[in-house]
Amino acid sequence: MxxxxxxxxxxxxxxxxxxxxxxxxxxxxxAKVISTPSNPLVVTGTGKSQQRVCYYNDKAYSIGAVLQVGEVYMLCKEANDFEKNGALRWVILEKTKQEE
Incomplete structure (x- = not known):
């Protein structure tokens, strides 16, 4: 039939x-079968975004670095004195009377 x-x-x-x-x-x-990995991808924050640095001219400087720009000296230090793991910033060093 x-x-x-x-x-x-x-x-x-x-x-x-x-x-x-x-x-x-x-x-x-x-049907197209697509399998996914059984173990999830875990991303931790250990990259450069977690580093405490001061940037100048596309370069990273660690805490305590002194940089001379023209006749001005800058120090990389904590942005806030009460934070020990916070952001860093450049602070202009003032000339003392002994240096003049």
Whole structure:
């Protein structure tokens, strides 16, 4: 019966057409399976964003660094005296009377 239905769909009855469609349809539909890794990626903040540095001219300087810009000296130190792990900033060093 199936062979006669598949050989000529013009002469096929509705039941033969339905049967052939149901047999062919699963062969044409495929699903793409995408697997994800079982272990999640953990990112920690150990990069440069966590470093305590002062920047000048696209270079990083650590705490205590002294930099001369023209005739001015700058010191890299804590932005706030009460913070020991906070941000750093440049502080201009004043000339003392002994240096003049």
């Amino acid at each position: 199936l062979r006669t239905c598949l050989s000529g769909l013009r002469n096929c009855s509705w039941s033969c057409y339905l049967l052939s469609t149901l047999l062919i349809a699963p062969l044409t539909v495929t």
